[in-house]
Amino acid sequence: MKILVLPGDGIGPEIVAQAKKVLAALQSDGLGLELEEAPLGGAAYDQYGAPYPEFTQKLAREADAILLGAVGGPQYDKLDRPLRPERGLLAIRKDLNLFANLRPAILYPELANASTLKPEVVSGLDILIVRELTGDIYFGQPRGVRINEAGEREGFNTMLYSESEIRRIGHVAFQAARKRNRKLCSVDKANVLETTEFWKEIMIDVARDYPDVELSHMYVDNAAMQLVRNPKQFDVMVTGNIFGDILSDEASMLTGSIGMLPSASLDADNKGLYEPSHGSAPDIAGKDIANPLATILSLAMLLRYSFSAEEAAQRVERAVKAVLAKGLRTADIYEAGTEKVSCSAMGDAVVAAL
Amino acid sequence: MKILVLPGDGIGPEIVAQAKKVLAALQSDGLGLELEEAPLGGAAYDQYGAPYPEFTQKLAREADAILLGAVGGPQYDKLDRPLRPERGLLAIRKDLNLFANLRPAILYPELANASTLKPEVVSGLDILIVRELTGDIYFGQPRGVRINEAGEREGFNTMLYSESEIRRIGHVAFQAARKRNRKLCSVDKANVLETTEFWKEIMIDVARDYPDVELSHMYVDNAAMQLVRNPKQFDVMVTGNIFGDILSDEASMLTGSIGMLPSASLDADNKGLYEPSHGSAPDIAGKDIANPLATILSLAMLLRYSFSAEEAAQRVERAVKAVLAKGLRTADIYEAGTEKVSCSAMGDAVVAAL
Numbered sequence: 003m004k005i006l007v008l009p010g011d012g013i014g015p016e017i018v019a020q021a022k023k024v025l026a027a028l029q030s031d032g033l034g035l036e037l038e039e040a041p042l043g044g045a046a047y048d049q050y051g052a053p054y055p056e057f058t059q060k061l062a063r064e065a066d067a068i069l070l071g072a073v074g075g076p077q078y079d080k081l082d083r084p085l086r087p088e089r090g091l092l093a094i095r096k097d098l099n100l101f102a103n104l105r106p107a108i109l110y111p112e113l114a115n116a117s118t119l120k121p122e123v124v125s126g127l128d129i130l131i132v133r134e135l136t137g138d139i140y141f142g143q144p145r146g147v148r149i150n151e152a153g154e155r156e157g158f159n160t161m162l163y164s165e166s167e168i169r170r171i172g173h174v175a176f177q178a179a180r181k182r183n184r185k186l187c188s189v190d191k192a193n194v195l196e197t198t199e200f201w202k203e204i205m206i207d208v209a210r211d212y213p214d215v216e217l218s219h220m221y222v223d224n225a226a227m228q229l230v231r232n233p234k235q236f237d238v239m240v241t242g243n244i245f246g247d248i249l250s251d252e253a254s255m256l257t258g259s260i261g262m263l264p265s266a267s268l269d270a271d272n273k274g275l276y277e278p279s280h281g282s283a284p285d286i287a288g289k290d291i292a293n294p295l296a297t298i299l300s301l302a303m304l305l306r307y308s309f310s311a312e313e314a315a316q317r318v319e320r321a322v323k324a325v326l327a328k329g330l331r332t333a334d335i336y337e338a339g340t341e342k343v344s345c346s347a348m349g350d351a352v353v354a355a356l
Numbered sequence: 357m358k359i360l361v362l363p364g365d366g367i368g369p370e371i372v373a374q375a376k377k378v379l380a381a382l383q384s385d386g387l388g389l390e391l392e393e394a395p396l397g398g399a400a401y402d403q404y405g406a407p408y409p410e411f412t413q414k415l416a417r418e419a420d421a422i423l424l425g426a427v428g429g430p431q432y433d434k435l436d437r438p439l440r441p442e443r444g445l446l447a448i449r450k451d452l453n454l455f456a457n458l459r460p461a462i463l464y465p466e467l468a469n470a471s472t473l474k475p476e477v478v479s480g481l482d483i484l485i486v487r488e489l490t491g492d493i494y495f496g497q498p499r500g501v502r503i504n505e506a507g508e509r510e511g512f513n514t515m516l517y518s519e520s521e522i523r524r525i526g527h528v529a530f531q532a533a534r535k536r537n538r539k540l541c542s543v544d545k546a547n548v549l550e551t552t553e554f555w556k557e558i559m560i561d562v563a564r565d566y567p568d569v570e571l572s573h574m575y576v577d578n579a580a581m582q583l584v585r586n587p588k589q590f591d592v593m594v595t596g597n598i599f600g601d602i603l604s605d606e607a608s609m610l611t612g613s614i615g616m617l618p619s620a621s622l623d624a625d626n627k628g629l630y631e632p633s634h635g636s637a638p639d640i641a642g643k644d645i646a647n648p649l650a651t652i653l654s655l656a657m658l659l660r661y662s663f664s665a666e667e668a669a670q671r672v673e674r675a676v677k678a679v680l681a682k683g684l685r686t687a688d689i690y691e692a693g694t695e696k697v698s699c700s701a702m703g704d705a706v707v708a709a710l
């Protein structure tokens with residue numbers, strides 16, 4: 003079994019290094035995984051002149067699972083669009099058909115204070131957002147900037163979902179709901195957009211295979227409100243690529259500790275790319291102060307989804323909870339009465355707690 | 357000067373009735389405005405078989421300003437798309453060229469507890485969202501459901517912005533920022549969508565006319581997060597129709613009292629449609645318990661923007677603050693220690709406080 007590690011840019015290498023320590027500790031306990039490494043994003047541009055070069059592509063296609071740090075940095079902002087770090091991320095998602103993005107928003111009791119929401123509104127929060135990741139306006143053609151009939155420039159993009167694309171993400175979401183509280187909320191803008199009216203129609207059809215799951219529908223504007231008003235009403239939410247981009251970021255910020263949240267992007271065979279929900283944080287890169295826990299928890303998701311190594315996954319998750327319970331905190335989640343530790347010290351602490 | 361009143365559906369008639377009381381009181385003090393009334397949305401469908409019938413259209417075109425309650429209700433959900441209440445709202449916006457939607461999110465100190473966010477995060481909150489309202493994926497062609505090359509059904513919509521559409525909303529936003537704290541944040545997804553990369557380019561160009569306003573840019577996913585993390589970092593935000601739909605609802609819910617928030621939708625000559633930010637709340641319609649203050653504050657915006665009657669606008673706003681200070685509350689904003697009043701009693705109280 004092969005894992006490809008993509009440290010990426012910014013704090014990526016530091017946080018990935020901690021996850022690798024954890025993986026090494028599991029390996030020495032008998033988990034037989036082969037590790038490779040390749041650049042993605044800005045790092046890949048620097049080395050190979052492209053954000054998702056052939057070198058990386060080849061290894062990514064061969065791997066059974068991929069662990070990514072994060073991509074992006076201000077030094078790449080002026081590059082032509084196809085060369086920018088984000089394009090590497092979009093390209094690998096599309097290339098490997100990673101259509102199912104699972105983004106949990108969980109509030110750790112020890113970190114309840116970090117939320118900007120009142121404790122009673124978020125305590126015990128545990129939402130799973132299932133975001134479609136390889137379709138929608140992200141990839142729809144035609145797109146670009148053109149001269150219109152009035153002789154004026156106009157920008158345009160195409161929102162697009164085929165029936166099979168909606169069906170397969172629907173099945174992933176219903177199955178996830180089945181393993182949780184059996185409530186699925188499908189988010190659309192069916193009152194305005196035909197694409198999402200169609201989405202809703204197909205979701206209703208898929209629901210017939212899951213009579214034990216309660217399906218509801220919500221407009222995206224209302225969902226953005228309800229996440230603030232009463233987030234605990236949700237169990238699993240499923241939505242398209244662009245709405246999912248917005249809502250999953252909003253939901254993760256409800257916890258106040260986005261440095262703790264992992265994510266998985268899966269294909270139809272549970273091959274997946276795992277990465278923290280946060281970005282590359284160029285402002286603190288190289289300072290050994292970033293929070294590696296979201297990356298370490300992404301490794302746990304990797305073990306669970308791509309290798310069905312449930313026990314190893316839970317061991318990692320328990321170790322993370324143990325270091326939190328001991329009061330160790332990186333700067334982003336530090337508060338008075340806890341102990342501030344560096345990125346690498348946090349990694350070491352998780353290894354010790356395994 | 358002519359005002360057209362559109363009570364609409366659900367709680368629309370009750371809340372509009374209170375605003376009309378306030379207007380009548382101002383009239384008896386010498387404000388010479390002519391009033392007409394017409395149906396929109398479901399009410400218009402019931403009477404004329406269309407959500408924006410010719411009868412309403414004619415009066416709307418003739419009016420200098422329009423006061424709307426709200427549209428929509430479950431009894432209309434099964435109608436064909438072109439007959440649904442929302443279509444009436446979209447049609448009147450487009451017909452009258454009401455491209456500039458101004459949605460303030462203000463936290464009234466008396467209602468600080470209503471927010472689900474911690475007091476220190478939202479106290480003093482005062483954001484203005486400027487949402488483009490007649491372009492984008494809301495109106496872009498082509499759109500629909502078709503059979504694709506693989507023989508499968510697919511839903512599709514077109515995101516679209518011409519240079520002049522972006523320029524004119526840009527000017528509205530910069531001018532609004534100039535009257536406030538001179539900070540404007542333009543929200544896009546320029547890293548993925550060409551339409552919004554173009555949007556950003558034009559905003560930067562428009563900014564040259566406003567050297568006294570500080571322009572910043574933010575991705576929409578980050579904006580959805582930052583509104584939760586630290587909403588007070590924003591002064592004015594400007595964005596397209598669909599992102600504005602989502603973010604303005606999120607922002608208004610930060611206050612916890614969406615029953616207090618007015619909105620204005622303006623054309624190039626300050627003709628406008630004014631309506632509360634909340635919906636038609638069919639579940640409480642006809643019970644005389646809805647909050648009429650957002651509608652009354654929409655009337656204040658109407659006086660200010662369409663009639664330049666700044667003094668009358670401020671009189672209305674002061675009266676609303678006075679009833680809040682007196683402890684009067686409708687059910688949606690009631691808390692222990694205040695006095696719960698009905699919708700009509702709240703309207704009377706504002707008139708008394710004028």
Ligand SMILES: CC(C)[C@H](C(=O)O)[C@@H](O)C(=O)O
Binds near residue numbers: 091247548577
């Ligand atoms: C970097 C960007 C292209 C990406 C996206 O929009 O998908 C990011 O925001 C994410 O959510 O992973």
Ligand SMILES: CC(C)[C@H](C(=O)O)[C@@H](O)C(=O)O
Binds near residue numbers: 194223442446
């Ligand atoms: C009812 C609906 C069509 C409308 C919109 O999406 O614009 C509403 O959500 C709004 O924000 O006024």
